[in-house]
Amino acid sequence: MSDWVKAKVTGKHAWTDGLYSMQFEGPVADFKAGQYIKVALDIEGDRVGRPYSLVNPPQERPVEIYFNEVPEGPLTPRLSDLNPGDEVWLSEKPGGIFTLETVESAETLWLLATGTALGVYLSILRSPEPWDLFRRVVLVHGVRQATDLSYGETLAAIAQRHGDRFRFVPAVSRESVPGALSGRITDLLTAGSLEAHVGATIDPRSSHVMLCGNSAMIKDVKVILEERGLARHKRHAPGQYTTEQYH
Numbered sequence: 001m002s003d004w005v006k007a008k009v010t011g012k013h014a015w016t017d018g019l020y021s022m023q024f025e026g027p028v029a030d031f032k033a034g035q036y037i038k039v040a041l042d043i044e045g046d047r048v049g050r051p052y053s054l055v056n057p058p059q060e061r062p063v064e065i066y067f068n069e070v071p072e073g074p075l076t077p078r079l080s081d082l083n084p085g086d087e088v089w090l091s092e093k094p095g096g097i098f099t100l101e102t103v104e105s106a107e108t109l110w111l112l113a114t115g116t117a118l119g120v121y122l123s124i125l126r127s128p129e130p131w132d133l134f135r136r137v138v139l140v141h142g143v144r145q146a147t148d149l150s151y152g153e154t155l156a157a158i159a160q161r162h163g164d165r166f167r168f169v170p171a172v173s174r175e176s177v178p179g180a181l182s183g184r185i186t187d188l189l190t191a192g193s194l195e196a197h198v199g200a201t202i203d204p205r206s207s208h209v210m211l212c213g214n215s216a217m218i219k220d221v222k223v224i225l226e227e228r229g230l231a232r233h234k235r236h237a238p239g240q241y242t243t244e245q246y247h
């Protein structure tokens with residue numbers, strides 16, 4: 001059972017139709033980059049809560065989430081209607097093990113996101129761990145359309161801070177966009193075009209891969225990685241990939 005604490009919406013940004021960032025001020029406990037909180041509203045007598053990755057780095061407040069509206073979903077249409085000053089419930093203690101806490105050092109960290117899974121990596125990338133453990137970090141953001149690409153200023157600040165140790169690769173699947181790869185992450189991996197574009201290979205010796213977002217993407221990429229000899233990372237059995245499924 002969650003211990004719920006009251007919080008206030010302090011900021012809201014609509015990136016495009018149905019795609020939002022929201023900030024909250026509330027007494028949430030400390031967390032590790034990669035963890036999530038639950039956000040809840042009382043709807044017709046029931047407390048309806050869902051997990052959301054934290055976008056802000058652990059050392060910064062307010063807490064921030066990044067989500068898309070699921071029109072038939074119980075929570076998101078109401079969540080997206082909130083405005084600064086409105087109240088929500090947050091789980092006091094963040095949870096989840098999609099962190100770099102027990103991951104072993106290697107040459108390249110590959111962060112693969114579909115849709116709103118970008119958010120969890122923005123927290124990780126603004127914490128010290130990836131830069132202590134890896135020589136370089138590649139972030140791939142797979143979206144349907146160019147309008148789904150977001151957090152440009154945050155990404156530019158990370159790039160400015162880390163120079164050629166950081167590479168951001170947008171991958172757009174439903175239109176051709178200058179400066180972005182075209183296609184799904186899975187197809188770009190199978191064709192070798194993602195690695196050719198970055199100039200690095202994904203293999204068990206040099207890489208750790210984090211996968212977050214769409215469950216079908218995660219399932220298919222796992223097959224590709226395991227064919228190449230990468231194994232799922234476990235706390236007591238180090239491997240080369242970790243996953244977190246949103247839907």
Ligand SMILES: Cc1cc2nc3c(=O)[nH]c(=O)nc-3n(C[C@H](O)[C@H](O)[C@H](O)COP(=O)(O)OP(=O)(O)OC[C@H]3O[C@@H](n4cnc5c(N)ncnc54)[C@H](O)[C@@H]3O)c2cc1C
Nearest residue numbers: 036050051052053066067068070073074075076116246247
């Ligand atoms: C550990 C964890 C972390 C998560 N973090 C985030 C996050 O940072 N941002 C975020 O947007 N979502 C995140 N999610 C999904 C989120 O918890 C909700 O499921 C989602 O926001 C929809 O809520 P809902 O109540 O409107 O619909 P739900 O009742 O949760 O879902 C209704 C239906 O929509 C599907 N669905 C759920 N999420 C999506 C989606 N994003 N796009 C399309 N279909 C979806 C579900 O599979 C289900 O079939 C996370 C889920 C988990 C398990």
Ligand SMILES: NC(=O)c1ccc[n+]([C@@H]2O[C@H](COP(=O)([O-])OP(=O)(O)OC[C@H]3O[C@@H](n4cnc5c(N)ncnc54)[C@H](OP(=O)(O)O)[C@@H]3O)[C@@H](O)[C@H]2O)c1
Nearest residue numbers: 017018019068114115142143144148173184186214216217
């Ligand atoms: N901007 C938004 O993110 C936004 C805003 C409002 C509402 N929504 C709604 O939210 C839902 C989710 O949309 P989304 O765009 O965030 O997420 P999504 O459907 O998971 O799509 C994100 C990316 O993942 C790709 N993908 C899907 N299945 C895959 C698989 N099996 N393997 C590899 N890649 C795969 C998609 O490619 P394909 O294009 O080939 O499917 C797309 O490039 C949709 O119902 C959408 O209408 C989204």
